[in-house]
Amino acid sequence: MINYRNGLAGFLCIILFILLTPSPSRAQDFIDKASIQGNFYSEANYYFSDSTIATEKVPEYVRANIYGNIFYRYNKFNAGLRYEAYMPPLLGYDSKYEGQGIAHLFLNYTDSLYEITVGNFYEQFGNGIILRAYEDKNLGIDNAFNGFKMVFRPLNGLTIKGIIGKQRYFWDYSPGTTRGFDAEWNILQTLDSQSATTIIVGGSAVSRYQKDKNPLYNLPENVASFAGRASLYSAGFFLSSEYAWRINDPSATNNMIYKEGQALFVTGSYSTKGLGVLLSGKYIDNMDFRSSREATSNDLTLSYLPPTTRQHTYSLPAMYPYATQPTGEAGALAEINYLVPRKSLIGGKYGTNITLSASIAYSIDKERLNDTTIIGTSGTKGYTAKFGKIGDEKYYHDLSLEVNRKISQKFKIVAGAAHQFYNMDIIQGHPGAESVKAFIAYADFSYRIGDTQNIRIEAQHLSTKQDKGNWAMLLAEYTVAPKWSFSVTDQYNYGNNDSEKRIHYYSLNLGHNQGPHRLAINFGKQREGVICVGGICRRVPSAFAGGITFSTTF
DSSP: OOOHHHHHHHHHHHHHHHHTSSOHHHHHHHHHSOEEEEEEEEEEEEEEOOGGGTOOOOSOSEEEEEEEEEEEEETTEEEEEEEEEESSOOTTSOGGGOEEEEEEEEEEEEOSSEEEEEEEEOEEOTTSSSOEEOEETTTTEEOOEEEEEEEEEEETTEEEEEEEEEEEETTEEOSSEEEEEEEEEEHHHHHOTTOSOEEEEEEEEEEEEOOOOOSSOOOOSEEEEEEEEEEEEETTEEEEEEEEEEOOOOOTTTTSOOOOEEEEEEEEEEEETTEEEEEEEEEEESOOOBSOTTOOTTTTBOOOOOOOSOOOOSTTTTSSOOOOOTTEEEEEEEEEEEEEOTTBTTTBTTOEEEEEEEEEEEEEOOBOSSTTSOTTOTTSOOOBOOTTOEEEEEEEEEEEEEEEEEOSSSEEEEEEEEEEEEOHHHHSOOTTOOOEEEEEEEEEEEEEETTTEEEEEEEEEEEESSTTOOEEEEEEEEEETTTEEEEEEEEEOTTOSSGGGOOEEEEEEEEEEETTEEEEEEEEEEOOEEEEETTEEEEEOOEEEEEEEEEEEO
């Protein structure tokens, strides 16, 4: 492992080396002609105990997540570092983050032919099915590589990438080493740069090496995966597909079975003035791929399996978010966005935007290897599955309608409804839990006062007989652009079968913007639940806290 503080010393040595080169003018240019940019973010909470919502008992009442980035640019050179501090981490973030230091450090050189990066970097091949290293602070994910990356562009439209490195694991690195190669060719950009049609083909290969130290199983030390993709865009039509295959990789997430993995994603869309149509589908079979076979949760993921469900932004429609099931899932999404013309009976004076979406996820059809072996038995191939065949168990569905209408220059309404089915057993891992069937309705009213003031009222309701029963939510927000915002929110679990748990989860928020700086103060209760971004989820514990958030760029 590279010590982060030693890494900082190495970074300073690089700068000193350039400054101390024989040419004084070059050293001066390194200072005068360079640009330095950065940002800073801090979020600190003081946690209170509250037995009514069963908050966690924490020995330290004050907890904080702090990040600071600095980026240096000079001619074709780029360098950067990120300082992180979790003192200790906010509730809901893994306790293994606790600590502080230089968490990200890199040096990059780029010209028209190639690009070289040493140190920490993020990367994605295609849709990310066999390789995606990224950061999402909201989910507590940072699986950056530490190593070497090269990008080569020998022709207009042709990009070739190669990487080698180890993924970040909190303040350490993964036990496995990842090597990857990707090539993507925009054919018509090479052959006819003036063409209005785009045809792209690409392919990837990724291998993870990890020593076999398991006393029970003979495990593959080199695990290879391959993917191929193609996409077409022409006159408003878009069609894209990617297929990936991986050799057997017994791991903690698949119960140590020796079965190969595969996945197929297909997306098609059409857009024209006033109309957009999106269709997507996927088939996943044992495609969880990580840089450590022992990793679980969101740790050390190499594969990213894109969702085919709608990503809701309002809180109650997002109360039961869907998490992609990498061990087996078949899913589909259809979405239509239509702008009803202005000055029509339905469109009104300014037009009306209508979005209709439907998504569904099922199990895949798994069959026993033989009459005596249970599906998923460790040390065996696990099961057999005919590619593309859908199973009988429903995991999720979402039927949604949303209408966005501008009534006048000052008044706007967004209203919607959704019906959801949520398999608690599979998605949240609660064996025997009854699946949730929920109906949600919401309305968002926004009224502008003058040129700078705005009042927004948001009302939502979720009706279900399962889980914790019915919920109601109300939000009032007042903003004075561009500096001030104030909001009051209350989520009330009035339908809980246990009368003592019919709780108001209220929240008060005050924000102030001054140029690139933002300061926010919040106080209130947070319900226990799950938040998801792109099919990747994080558990959020119940909490009662007051906090301050500050961010700035420079």
